[in-house]
Amino acid sequence: MKKFNQSINIGNKKIGPEEKVFIIAELSANHNNNINRAKKVINAASQNGADAIKFQTYTADTITLKSDKPDFIIQGGLWDQRQLYDLYQEGSLPWEWHAELFEYAKSLGLVIISTPFDESAVDFLVNLGVDALKIASFELNHTPLIEYSAKKQLPLIISTGMASNNEIKEVVNIVSEINQNLILLHCISSYPAKPEEYSLSSIQHLTKEFSSIVGLSDHCVDNLAASTSIALGASVIEKHFTIDKSGGGLDDSFSLMPKDLLELRKNVDLVKKSLRKSVNGCSESEKKSLKFRRSIYASKTIKKGEKFSLRNIKIVRPSHGLHPRYFKKLLGKKSNRNIDFAEPILMSDFKNEIL
Numbered sequence: 001m002k003k004f005n006q007s008i009n010i011g012n013k014k015i016g017p018e019e020k021v022f023i024i025a026e027l028s029a030n031h032n033n034n035i036n037r038a039k040k041v042i043n044a045a046s047q048n049g050a051d052a053i054k055f056q057t058y059t060a061d062t063i064t065l066k067s068d069k070p071d072f073i074i075q076g077g078l079w080d081q082r083q084l085y086d087l088y089q090e091g092s093l094p095w096e097w098h099a100e101l102f103e104y105a106k107s108l109g110l111v112i113i114s115t116p117f118d119e120s121a122v123d124f125l126v127n128l129g130v131d132a133l134k135i136a137s138f139e140l141n142h143t144p145l146i147e148y149s150a151k152k153q154l155p156l157i158i159s160t161g162m163a164s165n166n167e168i169k170e171v172v173n174i175v176s177e178i179n180q181n182l183i184l185l186h187c188i189s190s191y192p193a194k195p196e197e198y199s200l201s202s203i204q205h206l207t208k209e210f211s212s213i214v215g216l217s218d219h220c221v222d223n224l225a226a227s228t229s230i231a232l233g234a235s236v237i238e239k240h241f242t243i244d245k246s247g248g249g250l251d252d253s254f255s256l257m258p259k260d261l262l263e264l265r266k267n268v269d270l271v272k273k274s275l276r277k278s279v280n281g282c283s284e285s286e287k288k289s290l291k292f293r294r295s296i297y298a299s300k301t302i303k304k305g306e307k308f309s310l311r312n313i314k315i316v317r318p319s320h321g322l323h324p325r326y327f328k329k330l331l332g333k334k335s336n337r338n339i340d341f342a343e344p345i346l347m348s349d350f351k352n353e354i355l
Helices: 035-047 084-091 095-107 119-128 143-150 165-176 202-210 224-231 258-274 287-292 324-330
Strands: 008-010 013-015 022-026 052-057 111-116 132-135 156-159 182-187 213-218 236-240 295-298 313-316
Touching: 022 258, 035 052, 035 095, 035 258, 052 095, 052 119, 095 111, 095 119, 111 119, 119 143, 132 143, 143 156, 143 165, 156 165, 165 182, 165 202, 182 202, 182 236, 202 213, 213 224, 224 236, 224 258, 236 258, 295 324, 313 324
Parallel strands: 022 052, 022 236, 052 111, 111 132, 132 156, 156 182, 182 213, 213 236
Antiparallel strands: 008 013, 295 313
């Protein structure tokens, strides 16, 4: 397996473990078949901390068959009893809207990402100037699509929901021979998902096993898993996004609202800052606290020539006196001067040098 790049440029953003956390706001089906609503969602994403907006590019015909047989009816969950074809027809973003929405999003400074569901969608997106391609968890076993997408030499993001380690290894091997700009997103393909289901340690496993940039595609209704994932090495966070949870969008109910997205931005940036590389010694803000460490002080008045003893010196706060490591060696030495009560003991206060 060839090594993947640890720093990737997507649009005008740099992504990697040493970079600012990259947040993707997922439009998904929350356009509600209204281009103006789609623009409002995109604008809200740009105003509340997102780095990128992600679309999905498919038609019902490119993703499933129009059939009412049991195999094509959803059982349980958010879309119980919905026919796959009807669901995807409702949720698909019209292809004729893509160019206008791409242009609008770029005018707001957002990176453009989309998920293709067949080869024709890949070509369509590349011709429109998409910044990166995203493979959905449900398409991870669609190895011909993954290979076709990787060959376009755009950054490739792959979600790993439902996938075994061997399945991930298969697609990573395919990509590694073609494209070194890979991002793997740990994911739980449940809508919504519960934080306790997320097995966030998988982020560390993906990083170690595949040596790619790693992130999280999060379907939880809150920001707990997403914020925590940064401490485990996530460089990318993807969340579904809306402007109205009751707006009727297929994914509205488990999507972040603008205030939630802004909170996520603040949280992940704060966690990232707290993970700065360790330093030898104290931080700048700690330096003012150093004076409250302990040192050796006179616990009573000491006359010149008097020996230091347990009765007249003590290890106390603050730290302006001699370091406590010298306390035992100081005992029995004679003072060179008169020392008042509560004065610090200094190296110059005794005749024999302490080594």
